Amino acid sequence: MEVSRVLPYTAFAILFYTVKCLRYSDFTKTSIIIxxxxxxxxxxxxxxxxxxxxxxxxxxxxxxxxYHYCESDLSxxxxxxxxxCILPDNSGRxxxxxxxxxxxxxxxxxxxxYYGNNCGSIIKDCVEGFSMDITMGHKKKALxxxxxxxxxxxxxxxxxxxxxxxxxxxxxxxxxxxxNRTMDEYKTGFGNVSxxxxxxxERMFELFSLPHNGIVVIxxxxxxxxxxxxxxxxxxxxGNEAAGYKMNYQSLGENSVWGGCGTPFRKSLPFxxxxxxYTGGYKCAARFGGGWWFDATADCGRGFLTGTMDGSGTDxxxxxxxxxxxxxxxxxxxxIF
Numbered sequence: 001m002e003v004s005r006v007l008p009y010t011a012f013a014i015l016f017y018t019v020k021c022l023r024y025s026d027f028t029k030t031s032i033i034i035x036x037x038x039x040x041x042x043x044x045x046x047x048x049x050x051x052x053x054x055x056x057x058x059x060x061x062x063x064x065x066x067y068h069y070c071e072s073d074l075s076x077x078x079x080x081x082x083x084x085c086i087l088p089d090n091s092g093r094x095x096x097x098x099x100x101x102x103x104x105x106x107x108x109x110x111x112x113x114y115y116g117n118n119c120g121s122i123i124k125d126c127v128e129g130f131s132m133d134i135t136m137g138h139k140k141k142a143l144x145x146x147x148x149x150x151x152x153x154x155x156x157x158x159x160x161x162x163x164x165x166x167x168x169x170x171x172x173x174x175x176x177x178x179x180n181r182t183m184d185e186y187k188t189g190f191g192n193v194s195x196x197x198x199x200x201x202e203r204m205f206e207l208f209s210l211p212h213n214g215i216v217v218i219x220x221x222x223x224x225x226x227x228x229x230x231x232x233x234x235x236x237x238x239g240n241e242a243a244g245y246k247m248n249y250q251s252l253g254e255n256s257v258w259g260g261c262g263t264p265f266r267k268s269l270p271f272x273x274x275x276x277x278y279t280g281g282y283k284c285a286a287r288f289g290g291g292w293w294f295d296a297t298a299d300c301g302r303g304f305l306t307g308t309m310d311g312s313g314t315d316x317x318x319x320x321x322x323x324x325x326x327x328x329x330x331x332x333x334x335x336i337f
Contacts, residue, residue: 025059025102031084037174037193041080070094081143113145130163149206164333171195171329179306180289183276208238216335223325229261244270262320264303269293288314
């Protein structure tokens with residue numbers, strides 16, 4: 001007969017043992033985030049009579065790294081990745097837990113991105129995670145810990161395609177996220193859901209600074225009619241803070257059903273925010289209400305992707321796109337090779 005018990009670990013953690021199978025898992029209580037961008041990468045949904053039963057279900061699944069349990073309907077959902085749990089509301093008295101480590105007969109499950117003895121090692125970028133197949137065959141976008149510099153952080157890795165890393169995402173189905181931020185906030189990153197976020201200019205610079213043969217910036221835009229356009233900035237480079245985080249690239253590529261969607265980037269422009277603007281009297285960041293690589297011209301550039309998406313302010317735009325349709329979502333990935 002299996003015996004399970006909950007032991008004190010921290011104020012917000014439980015330690016779970018299944019004695020018969022020499023199985024243990026260490027969980028930390030995390031946050032419930034209220035948003036309409038619900039968590040993806042669901043593994044299973046079951047009914048259980050206690051929080052501990054949900055913990056056991058996650059512990060016994062080597063793919064599970066996070067779960068949430070709701071007291072009101074006794075529902076238990078387990079997930080492949082992530083730290084916090086995203087719900088439309090918390091009327092169900094739900095709680096969220098992240099698996100720090102789970103081991104069974106010497107084989108351990110680590111948070112995505114960590115590996116090795118006691119999960120003591122971490123991948124430097126998503127490409128390394130792709131080459132190691134850290135998702136164990138789950139070829140999808142997943143929240144993954146990476147460490148290109150001195151401090152690890154959680155990023156979205158696209159394991160569907162070579163291990164690209166998401167640096168920016170917008171989605172109209174999410175609750176509003178304010179992108180009219182200070183330069184300091186754009187440097188460190190912001191956004192508490194993976195589909196409405198900015199990874200941070202300093203983290204971007206760390207990724208660009210890794211040894212590589214080349215980097216492609218992939219800009220994917222989806223319209224209200226669900227058509228998709230992708231623009232590629234080939235052999236891209238990013239300057240450091242002293243250089244104004246200028247983005248440069250050798251050439252452009254495009255894959256579109258629209259017949260030319262344009263690019264939101266121009267070469268060698270510093271990044272501007274309302275409190276640190278490099279566009280002179282045009283004050284582009286303050287005018288449009290978001291940080292971007294603006295041009296010091298009357299139109300401020302050919303594109304802008306950090307505006308509002310609901311008409312409450314200056315919406316995103318691409319001056320070279322003449323379809324007249326609104327945007328549903330944006331994603332920008334780095335492909336490092």
